[in-house]
Amino acid sequence: MKALLLAAGLGTRLRPLTFDVPKCLVPINGRPLLDYWLEMLFNARIESVLVNLHYMAEKVIRFIDQSTYKGRITTVYEEKLLGTAGTLLRNKDFFGDDRILLIHADNFSIFDLNEFIQAHRSRPQNCEMTMMTFKTDTPQSCGILEIDGEKVVRAFHEKVCNPPGDLANGAVYILENSIFSFLESIGEEKLDFSNQVLPFFMGRVFTFLNDQYHRDIGTMDSYKKAQERL
Numbered sequence: 001m002k003a004l005l006l007a008a009g010l011g012t013r014l015r016p017l018t019f020d021v022p023k024c025l026v027p028i029n030g031r032p033l034l035d036y037w038l039e040m041l042f043n044a045r046i047e048s049v050l051v052n053l054h055y056m057a058e059k060v061i062r063f064i065d066q067s068t069y070k071g072r073i074t075t076v077y078e079e080k081l082l083g084t085a086g087t088l089l090r091n092k093d094f095f096g097d098d099r100i101l102l103i104h105a106d107n108f109s110i111f112d113l114n115e116f117i118q119a120h121r122s123r124p125q126n127c128e129m130t131m132m133t134f135k136t137d138t139p140q141s142c143g144i145l146e147i148d149g150e151k152v153v154r155a156f157h158e159k160v161c162n163p164p165g166d167l168a169n170g171a172v173y174i175l176e177n178s179i180f181s182f183l184e185s186i187g188e189e190k191l192d193f194s195n196q197v198l199p200f201f202m203g204r205v206f207t208f209l210n211d212q213y214h215r216d217i218g219t220m221d222s223y224k225k226a227q228e229r230l
Helices: 033-043 057-065 084-090 113-121 179-186 193-197 220-229
Strands: 002-006 049-053 073-077 100-104 107-110 129-135 143-147 153-158 167-175 205-209 213-216
Touching: 002 033, 002 084, 033 049, 033 057, 033 107, 033 113, 049 057, 057 073, 084 100, 084 179, 084 193, 107 167, 113 129, 113 167, 113 205, 129 143, 153 193, 153 205, 179 193, 213 220
Parallel strands: 002 049, 002 100, 049 073, 129 205
Antiparallel strands: 100 167, 107 213, 129 167, 143 153, 143 167
């Protein structure tokens, strides 16, 4: 299994913090957010990691060059942002025939990655991906899920006013390599995962509940709450 860490975001809602620091490197308890993810990935023996870059790419590269994991990380620069699925498709060759661990690196998450991997291995036969989920205290600002008794996604509500619950999409996925055939069939370079990919796989997305901690570091309020968690 190989991983794609999406780290190209502008972090506009975190300004003024992100005027000088890319979103993926904002400090959580004095430690860059990206570092938490790298430690988790390599502790779980993920073979290699691809990190996509855009905003303040040179600062992220400098951080990686000083990391103990340097030799196992590949970076790719996007002059124009391609969207989550677009980045995945653009870097198809990096993954070969391996499964893909897809992570939005602007989230702060504490969970057992090996348990997540095991959940994917034991997924229902027709499911081609496993989505990490969490219980949110702000359901109106999240993608809220409806799942069946087998923990398979049956409906997805993206940031609606009256969401039917608090089970949210954590934007961390394990994908079967077969997803590339679908992405190629769309015939577009820029692709959005939530709007163009997830609807197609509805009923074939297994879920894994992160019952420890997960927060999207998208606003100053959520950033402060993550700091308080540690």
